[in-house]
Amino acid sequence: MELTESGGSTGIALEFPMTTLSSSEDLTGGGKIPRRIRRRLLECKTPSKLTSIQDIEAKLNQASLRRQQFHAWLSNKARRKPKSPSWSSSQDEDLGQRLEAKLHAAEQKRLSIMAEAQMRLAKLDELRQAAKSEVEMRFKSRREELGTKVESRVQKAEVNRMLLLMAHRQRRAAAKERTAQSLLQRMVQERKYKDCVSTAIYQKRAAAERKRMGLLEAEKTRVHAKVMKVRKVAKSVYHQREIERRRMKDRLEDRLQKAKRQRAEYLRQRGNLHTIRVKMHRQGDILSRKLARCWRQFLRSRKTTFALAKEYDALGINEESVKSMQFEQLALRIESAGTLQTVKALLDRLENRLTLSRSANVSSNPSSLDNIDHLLKRLASPKRKSTPSNTIRSRRSRKVASSQGGQDPAKLSRYPVRVVLCAYMILGHPDAVFNGQGEHEKSLAESAAKFTREFELLIKMILYGPTQNTHLDSSPALPSRNFRTQLQSFDAAWCTYVYRFVVWKVKDARSLEEDLVRAACQMELSMMQTCKLTAEGENNLTHDMKAVQKQVTEDQRLLREKVLHLSGDDGVKRMECALSDARSKYYEAKESGSPIVSPVAHILSPDHPSSSASPLSVSTSAERTTSIQGGETPSRIVRSLFKNDALPQPEGLDSSSPSSGANHLGPSNENLITDNELLVNEIIHERHYVVADSLDVSNEGSNAIKAKIKDTMEKAFWNGIAESLKQDEPDYGRIVELVKEVRDELSEMAPHSWKQNIYAAIDLDILSQVMMSGIHDLSYLGKILEFALVTLQKLSAPASEDEMIKSHMKLMDELREISQAGDESNTSFVFAMIKGLRFVLEQIQILKRDISKARIRLLEPVIQGPAGFEYLRKAFGNRYGSPSNASNSLPLTVQWLLSVRSSVEQVWDEYTGSLSGLSTRHASSTHGLPPHTALRTGGSIPVASKNQGKLIAGSVHSEITTTGNNQPECNGDRIDKMVRLGLVKLTSGIEGITQETIPETLTLNFSRLRNVQAQLQKIIVISTRYVKYSSIALNYVWVNLSWRRDTALGK
Template identity: 20%
Template structure:
């Protein structure tokens, strides 16, 4: 390699110098332009001005094609190295004349450098664009809802965890219980093993002590002695008296224990498998045998097992409790009415008879819960019997009280004995007294006579007509005593009479007598036309307001004063001091004269009325009349307020007239009751003779009832034995028709109502509504009990009463004004805690039940079964012919309803039965002869004499 002189500049300096020379020689070129082709001449800056082309090998080296041009060399390339630069410098020094070498080299180098600069610039631009896009993306608002999704995921997770916790609560409880049972079992096993080990150690110590006491055996040969010699040697070993007695007693006790165990296991054959294969009745009879009880008692005495109930007899109580474990394990479905947690725990403890005290404790707890339901049922039956006695105890003329007295007393004594046995004497007496007091308080809601008697009314003796006697016709009695409260009508004016009947608070005589026959404490309620009557009074007052404004108010004032005067005078007897006072205060001539001269004062008139009304009203009206009297004394100068006070005055006077009518009805009720059945017979016969009614609907109704009774009798007698007890009687056909008519789900049609029961239409409609309501609420509560695994016979009286009030007030459908739907309102009444899934399932069931109840078509199996059970129960009690059967049916009513799942509606069902019983009694007395006629025609026995419907 050629050496470089010290004066030679550095390669970088030479390169810079060559570039400057090229800039002076060559024009400016673009970095990306290709190197000139081979044929392009090279212009050299020499003195001669000639252009010398480079040699072919040099041109081929530097002037290459564009597509075959080599890529830029790396920093470590040979061309960029110092040796390459030095080689070129050396070569240039050798061939100084050829400057084209330098030009080509520097052109290519400049092109490479420029291309690199361009690529770096493009990369810088691209990096800046990426940075800008990243900055824009970072600064732009995020459109994702990550936070909402995270919150929703958290809520879903919490909900799922709550569901898992609620679902696993029962499993955790069960696992804890199993763990506790295992722990107790292991502890008992450890105690047993420890006791056995202590007994073994004691026995070993005893044998060791006895061995030491015996004489030391002589040394003998190693050959074992014969058996006879050994026995002989043992027999001749002397023993003291205590040791001999102890051995004999131990052998005797062991033999006795072995025989007791053999007698119990082999002799009796009592085991869980054997008990399960036997029938329940056979097992009950077997466990009640004296031999079984004695043997079991000996076994329990052997193991020193005592009863946990110290108040009971130790032997029999413990024995029966011990044997009940076999009965529970052998027939669990028959013993238990449900399969709850307490029942499962009792069965687990029954399998482990070694833990006897634990089993007895669990058995006592289950028996206590079961007995509480039985106590409530029997108390309800006791109260039902008391209600029947309160109804019939005053009927001494017909002998009904004597028939019922003995049967009710015997049934109540039996119930009282059972209740005291289960609940104890003190608690039983307290429960019965409380239940009877509550029942009588509900039934005794009417006010006493002193509260409803008007102050201006005379004594009962003076209020009756002078010619009234005990044998008087009820029609005359009703006309003379009650029609005084009705407005006077002109003779022959039929339209006025019909209008009077429409707006009168007092019903006609036939309805009055019938209502008294059904309920001897019947009182006239506010007329169903009271709203219409108030609207008419309001219209009259509005007309009077217009007349006063137009200057024609005098005739209106006189007419209103005359109306008020006539109504007030009807409340008192003629000749009474109050009668004279009212006539003097409301003097029509004086009022007419004052109105003609414009001197009439409404404020003075209202003040007089404020003084008169408190002297006429009954005590229970004091508050309402006092409030009106205060407003009347204040008066008003405005026409509008004056007319409003007048309207209120007319309304209160109508109420006082109604109170006076009830007072008169209370006085004449005994006379009307004595002739009620005869009066109804005469009225019904007159309607038949006049053609007002026929018996076509009664015949159709009786025919349907006969078919139903015959079908039921054939179903009970599949072998066609035709026993006399199964033959349908008139009483049974009538009871079937009455129950089918009253206990139904669809609305009552006029064509379905027989003519004989036309006056009881409102009662039948009310009973239909009550029956459907009982079925709906019973189905809801029964479903809730099953979902929550509660006892079916337990009484949810509070929930049932609240749901009853809701459905009675608002119906089955949700109203537009209510913000909460009807299923949600009913579901909120059930306060028992339940998981969300169970609550949702119960809500869907309630919605389905309410929809079916609203239409009256029961399609759900639960509602159909409950309604059929309710109907059968009512028919069983209504069809009872004798007093003894009625008492027995009433005694078993509570238990029957509890078994059917309607334990909360004992009072409502008792009311339905009582109402139907009274309807049957009154209807039979009034229309018995026509029922016999219809029965003969329907059954095709015209000439045959049938048994009378009412004896």
């Protein structure tokens, strides 16, 4: 409060500090704002909430402005004019108290207004949440209604489609029937027309023939005259040519005589030969000096082979010293720079000597030098990416490299230094080098021992000469060797060692690659679980989560570099595919709520062919990441060719659940179910011999066309492969696919413990590299074929072992002859490759057929019991429904039984009458029954009455059944009579039985009914011919007898 000069009060000034509502002190200090509203005001996430807070702040600022105006107005109103100079202090105090009371009331009112505003905002928020939930519920209900409507429409469309298909089939059947009738009428008309035309053509042909003969006679005379004229002209031309030839011969003889004279004159005019001899001597002197100078330079720079061998011998790395050294000492000696340089110089010199020795006799044996570039490429590590520190040096050296040999690829050394020294490491310390003692490790150790032995013999031969070879070798019976033969033996041992080393290295690299990929996948899964990542992306990652993600990315980069160093780009691709699979399975498990299991248990395992996917087969049968889990392929090429040879396996023949196989196979495998039922039916009917042995020839007549088509397709398939290999750029992808097919078939039939050896022996990576290099390496292909044949021999039965061994030896001899022929063209290689693969695939199909037969033989006792009948009964019920609906589901059977219902009683009466007549007249010689009316060919058989037949049928029944017929006789039941008469009518029909006309209950016995019908028709034809010939013979005899009688009467 301020006082004026006159002593009065001018007014009271109050300050209310304004702060933003976003500060946490004001919001928490008030205490009257609800907690949910205060939390929403503090957490500003969406633009809509920011806008509401700004509105609130604007309203509060306006309220504070109005409050200040009110305070100013109140202060002005409270100021009074001084009435008299005698203003007491007590009145001033009363006025200040009243002002404070009013200000306090105004403050209380402001707080109440603010509380009401906050309550209104809370109510608005609750209303908005309720409206939002109501809208969501309405949207869900609407979506469910639309889904039900769409499903009902789809079902109605499916029903309409089935009705349209049924109507279309009926129209097609009617049109087909009309077409058949019109074709029959047209055939009859055309036959008549052909007869008329043939007679007219015959008459015209006879007239034309007569006219042609006359023209031929005239033409003969005219041609004869022309021939005589031509002969005269030919004689004159011959005489003229003979004269011209003699003239040319004389001219040539004159020229030869002139040339002889000129040559003799030239020889006389040549200079003395002494000058030429002097020049040659001078040139030889100059060349000898050059040769001596080059030799001295060679001794100073590269040294001789003897010097290099002596330096290597000074290193002390041999079989005896290696075994006595410790592993660490041997490793340090091998890894030293001096050792590597000395051994490399010696091996390069041996490679040059081998190349020179092989080039000397290349004309006698062109294929003597084994090309192992595909193995050396497996030994060479892929190039690593240059680090930033080396970029300057690489740029400097890039120009030099491009100028020296930029366009020529780097030639691989035939004898890598480290691989050679590894042989001594394996020889001295095999336990430290190998992780296990498998077949590959044993073979590698043997080949390393042989290689080191040949290498040491070669070094000793260089140092001491070939005369010392007799006491160095442990076997005195071996003949002495020279340097060339020992070098060839050393190279042969090296090739064997390199091949086995590559196989061992590939296996080790695969296991290491599996561990690296598995570690990368596990890190990825743990990172995803820790950071709680979703398929939509990263949301609200904390600093720690980002650090974890960065560390995992760095570790995976290091693992990716190691995989690139081991397996190259293919290994990196497989690692990326495994990581993507792990992520997708993690997201699927998280969405479905199932427990998250590490999906890396099957990565690069031997059971999955993706671990050995070749670059040639990726385009057609991409491996695990693109098509193996999806191949599957596809119907395979060779399996589709040999599909008909494999016998169907009767799955699901258990009496308790005979329809489980059908339910498992589904409607798409209806043909397989039918084959199983046919097989069971044949086994039940043919009890006296093994059905499995007769399955190959059971339908020989009906499958003749299919067999011819299959043979044609087979030949076309192999011809296509041969043509693709004979092109300028051969396509070896199909060969790799066939070898993969052989490997997969062997792994399916072999036990699980053999699969690793099969995948190791048949390596598609090495095969694809051999094919792509263009090397006709029949030895490697022969190893694969030999392994496949030996595996098949182990899996086959002992009874067929001798025959398989003979056929295998014959095939290997033929392939060996083809390889030894040394044909430089591609034809022999293609022929040998196709012949070997085709033989192996055929043997695989034969083995599968034998396995199927063995399984069927094991099931025959079970099928011939009640289980087989129960299986057929339930299968028939599953196909045609319950017996109550038989009139609708079995229309052909109903029609077949109705066709014989009217005549069944008549035929039964004839049967009983014939039986009674035969029993009364020929009781002692009755051994069978005559056929009914439909099968009679003539003659008369007395028919008894109904009552008599019924009385006699029972007495004669026992005699009929004791004649050796095992089939039960008809007992007079109505259904039995109708079925028997229907079968007789079916088999006695003129037209052949077809699948469209046979009743549904007889579908399984279709082939048996056709055979019976064929036999019956043969009997009818033979009987008809017999009757006809008998009548002719009787007529001839009767005529002959009448003629004799007439002649006798005449005499």
